[in-house]
Amino acid sequence: MVYQLDAQDRKILNELVADARISIAELARRVGLSKTPVALRVKALEEAGVITGYRANLSPVKLGLIHITFVEVKLSDTREAALRKFNDAVQDIPEIEECHMIAGAFDYLLKVRSRDVADYRRVMGERISTLPNVMATSSHVAMEAVVEQGTLSV
Numbered sequence: 006m007v008y009q010l011d012a013q014d015r016k017i018l019n020e021l022v023a024d025a026r027i028s029i030a031e032l033a034r035r036v037g038l039s040k041t042p043v044a045l046r047v048k049a050l051e052e053a054g055v056i057t058g059y060r061a062n063l064s065p066v067k068l069g070l071i072h073i074t075f076v077e078v079k080l081s082d083t084r085e086a087a088l089r090k091f092n093d094a095v096q097d098i099p100e101i102e103e104c105h106m107i108a109g110a111f112d113y114l115l116k117v118r119s120r121d122v123a124d125y126r127r128v129m130g131e132r133i134s135t136l137p138n139v140m141a142t143s144s145h146v147a148m149e150a151v152v153e154q155g156t157l158s159v
Contacts, residue, residue, distance in 0.1 A: 008053045013038065017046055018055070025059045062154070070118045073147035074125050076133060078113040081140035090137040098136075100128045111143070122146075 103116040
């Protein structure tokens with residue numbers, strides 16, 4: 006079910022996306038409401054599943070994870086049980102930042118973050134290529150991140 010956001014909900018969500026550690030008092034000041042209605046709206050957004058959690062955003066550069074490769078994965082078997090096995094196994098590889106099932110010439114698109122090409126080669130050889138039903142892969146190295154960061158504005 007889609008949650009119907011009003012203008013105040015949108016303001017609250019955009020402020021929380023920018024700074025999830027903001028106090029309710031400061032959030033209320035920024036959106037032009039008093040604390041109680043803001044706290045109630047935040048709670049309602051959490052209970053409705055619009056806000057799914059709060060987390061720390063880490064700097065991949067500061068952690069030395071500057072090499073990004075997008076990997077097309079073609080499976081040898083795309084029946085439901087095989088897809089479930091792949092989906093479960095891919096979650097155990099910490100270098101895989103994102104995994105999307107794709108409709109088209111290949112079955113999955115992975116975003117892999119590593120220290121360098123040698124580290125990526127290790128991840129590919131030891132982890133990705135051993136995932137269930139992997140038939141073929143094709144790697145695309147990112148030259149520059151032009152837009153990145155999965156924040157959503159509403």
